[in-house]
Amino acid sequence: MSRLPTAELHLHIEGTLEPELIFELARRNAIVLPYRDVEDLRKQYEFTDLQSFLDLYYANMAVLRTEQDFADMTSAYLARAHAAGVRHAEIFLDPQAHLVRGVPLETCINGVAAALRDSEARNGMSTSLIAAFLRDRPAEEALGVLEQLIAMDAPIIGIGLDSAEVGHPPSKFTAVFARAHAAGLKCVAHAGEEGEPGYIWEALDLLGVARIDHGIRALEDEVLVQRLVAEQIPLTVCPLSNVRLRSVDTLADHPLPRMLARGLNVSVHSDDPSYFGGYLDDNFAQLTGTFGLGTEQLAQLAANSVRSAFLGAERSSTLLDEIDQWRDSQPAD
Ligand code: ADE
Ligand code: ZN
Numbered sequence: 299m300s301r302l303p304t305a306e307l308h309l310h311i312e313g314t315l316e317p318e319l320i321f322e323l324a325r326r327n328a329i330v331l332p333y334r335d336v337e338d339l340r341k342q343y344e345f346t347d348l349q350s351f352l353d354l355y356y357a358n359m360a361v362l363r364t365e366q367d368f369a370d371m372t373s374a375y376l377a378r379a380h381a382a383g384v385r386h387a388e389i390f391l392d393p394q395a396h397l398v399r400g401v402p403l404e405t406c407i408n409g410v411a412a413a414l415r416d417s418e419a420r421n422g423m424s425t426s427l428i429a430a431f432l433r434d435r436p437a438e439e440a441l442g443v444l445e446q447l448i449a450m451d452a453p454i455i456g457i458g459l460d461s462a463e464v465g466h467p468p469s470k471f472t473a474v475f476a477r478a479h480a481a482g483l484k485c486v487a488h489a490g491e492e493g494e495p496g497y498i499w500e501a502l503d504l505l506g507v508a509r510i511d512h513g514i515r516a517l518e519d520e521v522l523v524q525r526l527v528a529e530q531i532p533l534t535v536c537p538l539s540n541v542r543l544r545s546v547d548t549l550a551d552h553p554l555p556r557m558l559a560r561g562l563n564v565s566v567h568s569d570d571p572s573y574f575g576g577y578l579d580d581n582f583a584q585l586t587g588t589f590g591l592g593t594e595q596l597a598q599l600a601a602n603s604v605r606s607a608f609l610g611a612e613r614s615s616t617l618l619d620e621i622d623q624w625r626d627s628q629p630a631d
Contacts, residue, residue: 300627301383302596303620305603306567306578308511308534310390310430310460311410312359313570314375323361323370331361343573348492348543349462351573359395368409376413378571380421382579385617386607387423389414390430390458393443403446411453424613428486430458431474433466440474448481455608456484458511459501463493468500475505484608486534488512492545495519502531509534509606514545516562517553523560530563532606537585538576539569549588558595565603592631597621 315323317336324331333339345351362368372389379387389410396406407427414425429447431440447454457478459471468487475485489501491512498516501507502525513533516522526533537554540546546553557564566585571577576584582599585591591599604617 300624301381301579302582302600303383303385303617303624304578304582304600305565305607305609305617306379306384306387306389307509307532307565307603307607308390308536308567308569309375309379309387310355310392310570311372311375312362312392312395313355313574314378314572315358315361315371316374316572319371319374320358320361323363323367327361327363327367329361343542345543345573351543351570352462355570355573356395360399362396362406363401365405365409365412368406369413372410372413376417376421376423376425378577380423382577384578385423385620386604386609386613387417387425388428388455388607389425390428390460392430392432392460393447394432394435394439397443403443403450403452407447407450407452407454414453424609426455426608427453428456428458428484429454430460431471432461433459433468433470433488434462437470437474440471441477444474444477444481454483456486458485459487459489459505460511463488463491463497467493467497468505472504475507479506484508486511490515491540492543495522498522498526508532508608512536512540514540514553514557517556517560523562526563527561532602533557533562533564534567534606535564536567536569536574536581538571538574538581542574549584552588554585555589558598563602563606564599565606566599567603593625593628594631597625600624 317339417423417425485507486509487501487507488511489497509532511534537552568578600621
């Protein structure tokens with residue numbers, strides 16, 4: 299079966315660092331890791347909640363020091379995403395996670411951007427970069443980093459909001475997002491992953507976001523669901539992530555089918571694939587196995603991802619045509 303053509307809209311580039319690459323970069327940078335080997339590191343990938351994952355995710359970033367490190371991580375992701383059928387990727391980068399370690403903004407931005415630059419020529423995959431701010435750090439710091447990104451004319455299309463959600467509501471970042479809007483940047487935010495539905499309301503009303511990342515707790519608030527459906531606000535859902543971070547008990551308990559049945563504009567993404575047991579193709583394969591999704595539903599999810607992307611009309615229409623061709627090439631369900 300040919301791969302389902304999709305747009306990846308919820309992907310943290312630092313969450314694509316595979317254990318093998320972590321060890322390779324550690325060797326290159328003479329960093330001693332607190333794990334014996336790749337297997338020992340993999341054994342740490344047992345999470346109880348978002349914070350338990352974030353602790354390891356940030357710790358492993360210690361191996362990223364040079365532009366080349368950031369470029370190698372990004373190239374490895376692009377090759378894997380291409381194999382997964384990704385035709386367009388909007389990629390999150392966490393600049394503050396590197397700045398606090400003494401890695402300059404230029405190093406991480408230029409390294410990732412260098413690898414993205416030849417993606418279209420190499421793999422036919424269009425890409426763009428989104429700078430995500432860490433909500434468990436001060437809003438003033440985020441504003442300062444945003445000003446630096448604007449001043450250096452960084453190759454970003456927008457900003458996001460991620461990291462530990464509970465206790466750090468979107469309202470904390472109203473000024474940051476107002477500045478981003480004024481600079482013509484697209485705005486998205488994680489909300490309703492672990493946080494209450496009120497965080498989704500705030501992201502929409504106070505931050506003016508165009509998409510909600512995760513948003514799975516929206517189903518707890520009927521009035522919110524009606525608004526999300528009426529406005530067809532995109533929700534970038536990450537099923538394997540939600541299982542591994544225990545937002546849901548098992549994949550069979552995942553709300554995705556209920557969200558689709560309610561008419562919500564959901565699409566499927568991989569979040570931090572090296573930590574959560576799968577890239578986009580793995581997410582689709584497991585969803586198909588668990589829920590028996592058919593060709594129509596898969597094509598619908600893929601089309602939602604393309605329509606929710608920050609793409610021009612021409613590229614969007616090309617990718618929607620590819621999805622139609624994929625649908626027509628499938629055997630009858
Ligand atoms: N940073 C990387 N992955 C994340 C997630 N799933 N939620 C919040 N912040 C993140
Ligand atoms: Zn995420």
